[in-house]
Amino acid sequence: MRAPLVAAVDVGGTRVKAALVDPAGREVVSLTDPTPAGLGAPGALVGVVVAAVEALRSRATDGGEPVEVSACGVVVPGIVDDAAGVARWSANLGWRDLPVVEPLASALGVPVALGHDVRAGLVAEARFGAAQGFSNVLFMPIGTGIAGALMLDGHVVVADGWSGELGHVVVVPDGPPCGCGASGCLEAVASAAAIERAYAAASGQRRAGEAIAALVAEGDEVASRVWATAVDALARAVVLTTTLTGVSRVLVGGGLAHAGDVLLGPLRDAVAASLTFQRRPTIAEAALGDRAGCLGAACLAFDLA
Amino acid sequence: MRAPLVAAVDVGGTRVKAALVDPAGREVVSLTDPTPAGLGAPGALVGVVVAAVEALRSRATDGGEPVEVSACGVVVPGIVDDAAGVARWSANLGWRDLPVVEPLASALGVPVALGHDVRAGLVAEARFGAAQGFSNVLFMPIGTGIAGALMLDGHVVVADGWSGELGHVVVVPDGPPCGCGASGCLEAVASAAAIERAYAAASGQRRAGEAIAALVAEGDEVASRVWATAVDALARAVVLTTTLTGVSRVLVGGGLAHAGDVLLGPLRDAVAASLTFQRRPTIAEAALGDRAGCLGAACLAFDLA
Numbered sequence: 001m002r003a004p005l006v007a008a009v010d011v012g013g014t015r016v017k018a019a020l021v022d023p024a025g026r027e028v029v030s031l032t033d034p035t036p037a038g039l040g041a042p043g044a045l046v047g048v049v050v051a052a053v054e055a056l057r058s059r060a061t062d063g064g065e066p067v068e069v070s071a072c073g074v075v076v077p078g079i080v081d082d083a084a085g086v087a088r089w090s091a092n093l094g095w096r097d098l099p100v101v102e103p104l105a106s107a108l109g110v111p112v113a114l115g116h117d118v119r120a121g122l123v124a125e126a127r128f129g130a131a132q133g134f135s136n137v138l139f140m141p142i143g144t145g146i147a148g149a150l151m152l153d154g155h156v157v158v159a160d161g162w163s164g165e166l167g168h169v170v171v172v173p174d175g176p177p178c179g180c181g182a183s184g185c186l187e188a189v190a191s192a193a194a195i196e197r198a199y200a201a202a203s204g205q206r207r208a209g210e211a212i213a214a215l216v217a218e219g220d221e222v223a224s225r226v227w228a229t230a231v232d233a234l235a236r237a238v239v240l241t242t243t244l245t246g247v248s249r250v251l252v253g254g255g256l257a258h259a260g261d262v263l264l265g266p267l268r269d270a271v272a273a274s275l276t277f278q279r280r281p282t283i284a285e286a287a288l289g290d291r292a293g294c295l296g297a298a299c300l301a302f303d304l305a
Numbered sequence: 306m307r308a309p310l311v312a313a314v315d316v317g318g319t320r321v322k323a324a325l326v327d328p329a330g331r332e333v334v335s336l337t338d339p340t341p342a343g344l345g346a347p348g349a350l351v352g353v354v355v356a357a358v359e360a361l362r363s364r365a366t367d368g369g370e371p372v373e374v375s376a377c378g379v380v381v382p383g384i385v386d387d388a389a390g391v392a393r394w395s396a397n398l399g400w401r402d403l404p405v406v407e408p409l410a411s412a413l414g415v416p417v418a419l420g421h422d423v424r425a426g427l428v429a430e431a432r433f434g435a436a437q438g439f440s441n442v443l444f445m446p447i448g449t450g451i452a453g454a455l456m457l458d459g460h461v462v463v464a465d466g467w468s469g470e471l472g473h474v475v476v477v478p479d480g481p482p483c484g485c486g487a488s489g490c491l492e493a494v495a496s497a498a499a500i501e502r503a504y505a506a507a508s509g510q511r512r513a514g515e516a517i518a519a520l521v522a523e524g525d526e527v528a529s530r531v532w533a534t535a536v537d538a539l540a541r542a543v544v545l546t547t548t549l550t551g552v553s554r555v556l557v558g559g560g561l562a563h564a565g566d567v568l569l570g571p572l573r574d575a576v577a578a579s580l581t582f583q584r585r586p587t588i589a590e591a592a593l594g595d596r597a598g599c600l601g602a603a604c605l606a607f608d609l610a
Contacts, residue, residue, distance in 0.1 A: 244469070
């Protein structure tokens, strides 16, 4: 007899990650597939989630029978109304006001929770990862863009789906243009994509973020200058978030977090140099990597029970 | 027979405001006294609160007898640990780790709640004032300094007493020095005191904030230039708070809010011009004026029951 399992599905812009998860946060079986096109069409997202859950159930047989799951959690990017169970808007995935919870619960025959990928990732970090024991946390995944999620007084802030747009906080007035239409947004200065653009402009060579981090570690001058600009912007964002909200823990996630202390070392120094009377947050790498969203979906599913 | 009353006391840097308050938020009797010196000494704060409550009770007699109160709420500035009932630190009032709830409950013989003046003011605005019906609110009192309090998902954020230091968010990198040791803090650019300093520097004449607002309304050029700088800084703070937290309501309080649309008109325009995809908050004057803290203390007291 297994512990009760839940199904967890993280539908991202490029990949669908799914798993059956036990109460300790272990993925009993998991899969990763490319995200199909056309998910904004009626029924398409539900079809993808149901297929993923059925594939997982048939692999995790229990005495020859597909294993039972007690609930299903789904997380998606964009503006998500967790309470209404509706995916309000996603630029990448092309939907608007897409009902998820009701049709999916009908199709699967189990209770379904819908959440936001980054907010749910923070729930998972708090339960199983690097935010354990903290009640006031900023989770900041840095990749092509920069996202944010806030846990304050032990509660992950939703604000009708509008909280956490840290990537679009202006940190360099009159800075480089951002895709959102503003200038000097954190994402336009310090995302992996922004760092790659800045390095290409300064050196004439295209390098991926991780390669640039390696150059910084070797002391390369151009890479170090580009990196310092990004770190300074990230530090401003951490400092203003700390000042405004009182977080005591900052978790850096996403692809750029793989740079480890090449990123976290100077970021910690810059934050410490800017804070005056405020509480000083500890800054650490997120623990769950690219499984945070899927494990977060599992947390939402367990919380239904 | 009266409705049950609570005692509410707001101990500020210059004045003590106290009232007996009914469940509808009406002050049945109230008083305002100058704040005595030496409140950091053991027993001093408790003595001041007890004296205020006794004075109020004897004025609000019920058939010749001093009226009963069911609970007492006290709010103070600085870093406040609501849960522990301890006033952690106040620069103005000179205390550090001052126990309040326990000695005061012993002295008064009723349950006591301790809170932070601005956070409690937001609770009062949400219950009786201009934040009614909103779940995600920034309350921004602008006076000698600039404070902030956040309600997110219906909950006023505490973060162990560290949340809401909006006045020390840097809005002008390398801007004017702030008392906290940093440069370009919102408070150093847009508080009433900062506006008065900037006007004096630009015109050679000392004017109070309200007089400067009146000059702006008349179209005075120097005053308008000083005012625009402050409004721009306030707009940046509102925009970054909206982006990060998802608030849909911004309440401007404090002395500068008396400028009304001279302040709120251009602030609304500047915020609307800076937001791109974000939810647009409505911006309004706080409703409770300088009674917000005292009414907030009453809310804390009612919540004990």
